[in-house]
Amino acid sequence: MSETTDLSISNLTVKFGGLTALDDVFLDVAPNTIVGLIGPNGAGKTTIFNSISGLVTPTSGEISIHGKKMKWPASHQLAEFGISRTLQGVGLFSGLSVVENVMMGANITSGSNFLKDLFGASGKAEAKLRRRALDALAWAGALDMAEKMPGDLTYPQTKRVSIARALISQPKILLLDEPAAGLGQDDIDKFAALLKQLKQRCAIIIVEHHVDFIGAISDQVYVLNFGKVISSGTFDHVKRDPAVLAAYLGTSTQTGSEKLGGGHA
Ligand SMILES: Nc1ncnc2c1ncn2[C@@H]1O[C@H](COP(=O)(O)OP(=O)(O)OP(=O)(O)O)[C@@H](O)[C@H]1O
Ligand SMILES: [Mg+2]
Known part of the structure; x- marks a missing residue:
């Protein structure tokens, strides 16, 4: 909620009938940074974007944009709030x-x-x-x-x-949902360079399954599992977090570390 964040979310809970898609989620995005969102399928990543961009009405939670507490934006207000997203597909x-x-x-x-x-x-x-x-x-x-x-x-x-x-x-805040899906390694590297340049212009929140790519570009990483933030911080921090390793690959710490790029560190 500080004035040094472009976007701040706290206590975000989204329920779809009996399913809790997001549970008390928090997220802080500082200006000119890239925030990576990772987590297994169905963890709630897209639902965070949908909440920010007016496609889903949160059950509860607060959002601040440029340090100001706001109502959750309706989709037609996004440009006014300086938010833009690419739509998957x-x-x-x-x-x-x-x-x-x-x-x-x-x-x-x-x-x-x-x-x-x-x-x-x-x-x-x-x-x-x-x-x-x-x-x-x-x-x-x-x-x-x-x-x-x-x-x-x-x-x-x-x-x-x-x-x-x-x-x-x-936009001041750009939301990218799996923008590198289907790209080969060469193009992913070029795309990473592009996003690093782009953050001079706006903050970026990016959802991706390519964990190494997220590690290479993100200033902060949030890891979601079953609708909860199970770890956040630098990529180096989260990739060593036992909660993250367990979420990705059961309890096999070594294999989990490799999956998260730790094998190359
Ligand atoms: N509009 C909706 N109505 C009902 N359930 C929904 C809706 N949107 C998402 N869900 C459910 O909420 C959970 C979180 O979905 P979400 O799409 O946010 O996951 P995700 O992390 O983006 O997954 P993926 O990596 O597969 O894209 C899932 O169980 C999903 O089926
Ligand atoms: Mg998704």
Whole structure:
């Protein structure tokens, strides 16, 4: 809750009927840092994002944004609160160019009237939106793809474009849910470099199953299991935490350590 956090969550509990998806979860995100969220399938990672972005109504809990205690944001308020997310599995529109797809992100994230902006009376508004889209593409390392059609992109390039689409609203906090899924090691390394640059611009909360990748990029890591934060701190700290090793691979500490990248430390 301090003024030095971009986002602070405490006591977040989410119940779906009889299922407690999140139980008393806390999370602090300092400006210009990357916070990694890891944990087994069904641990509640996406539900944290859904709570922050208005897709799920928390049963209880508090959220502070830029040091100010707020109501949980509705999805149409995200841009106003400086929050943006990539949506898992939401592809690009094949009939629009890359830059137009990114311009579309302004609509998705802010609720503004995109079609009016893009095709309406104001050519000025379109030019402004296009400049913002090009800026977002540059930050995502995808400026040279601006005039291409989505069908001409490689899979790693589409990942960059979807980041650009989230950046067009100029967020202070960017939520990325499994952005590296399906990438090969080379592209994961390039993606890690991109995110480290991007944190100069905004704080990033990232959910990923690639634990080594999370370790390489994160300033802080939170580990969830069965809806609870079972460990938090630097990656070096959490990867040695017995609670984390047990959660990942039963009680086999040595194998768990290897799974969490400890074997290479
Ligand atoms: N809208 C919903 N209604 C009912 N149950 C839900 C809903 N969303 C999530 N759940 C349940 O809440 C739990 C946490 O799900 P969540 O999607 O947050 O996990 P996760 O950590 O993101 O998992 P994964 O790594 O597989 O993406 C799961 O048991 C899931 O089935
Ligand atoms: Mg998930």
